[in-house]
């Protein structure tokens with residue numbers, strides 16, 4: 001049974017804006033699912049519907065096998081939602097915050113005690129017990145916020161940009177925590193992120209959406225090969241050279257678009273071998289000094305930019 005199944009979902013606000021415009025997607029039980037999309041794509045509108053804050057205008061949403069519109073109260077008992085704004089009470093201790101949350105979800109006191117102890121242990125929070133929560137770093141506060149939301153043993157955990165603004169160390173601690181939640185607790189994780197590398201490394205499944213619809217869904221690997229397009233990477237020794245040759249390369253045969261990253265020009269091509277030959281020949285003939293030229297697989301970021309930047313309405317695609 002899928003954790004979430006959405007068919008042709010529409011959300012039209014009173015001002016006439018259609019934030020969701022026929023969205024369909026599926027989240028499998030026990031997976032980490034990432035929702036990606038540019039600003040205004042409809043991600044928050046979708047999360048607000050799935051967490052029962054908003055009612056959809058039309059379409060079907062099944063959560064854990066039940067109809068969301070018919071049984072929102074039941075759905076609420078099965079999910080937890082960690083918003084971007086941290087919800088811990090800085091006047092309460094770590095333990096008091098956990099206990100407060102358990103009472104909110106009407107978890108039996110004995111059960112709550114056991115769960116809290118296990119969560120503190122799992123997520124390495126014991127070292128912070130004796131300090132006031134107000135003194136915690138942003139990363140630890142967020143970990144505590146998530147641990148609190150696990151007290152009710154949710155089947156699905158929603159996280160809105162869980163690592164936004166974090167340094168790399170805190171981000172890695174968060175990734176570890178999310179993997180543990182999936183593996184030790186079997187919880188399905190539904191998250192939004194703007195970090196494509198994070199989605200790539202962490203997710204079992206990704207949906208890229210724009211204008212209220214899904215553009216593509218699948219595993220990170222299947223999405224990377226989604227465009228069916230290899231790329232050329234040509235590395236130069238300086239940023240100036242890279243910028244200069246980006247524009248020249250853009251005008252050559254077989255080349256669809258160019259992008260610059262880390263002193264390299266990444267070139268989208270329709271035929272990687274033919275493009276390799278053309279570009280290589282041109283660089284040698286014009287005695288252009290370059291550090292490397294190679295055929296590479298597109299990154300998730302390349303796929304994201306190609307899909308969301310195209311402005312085309314693609315047909316629905318299911319890649320799993």
Ligand SMILES: Nc1ncnc2c1ncn2[C@@H]1O[C@H](COP(=O)(O)OP(=O)(O)OP(=O)(O)O)[C@@H](O)[C@H]1O
Pocket residue numbers: 013014015017018019037038039040041042043044045046
């Ligand atoms: N309550 C609302 N009333 C009217 N329009 C809204 C409302 N909430 C969102 N919208 C509009 O719906 C569209 C989708 O917005 P939404 O916030 O769902 O996108 P998003 O992908 O979460 O964007 P972001 O990444 O910027 O948060 C936008 O055009 C937005 O202005």
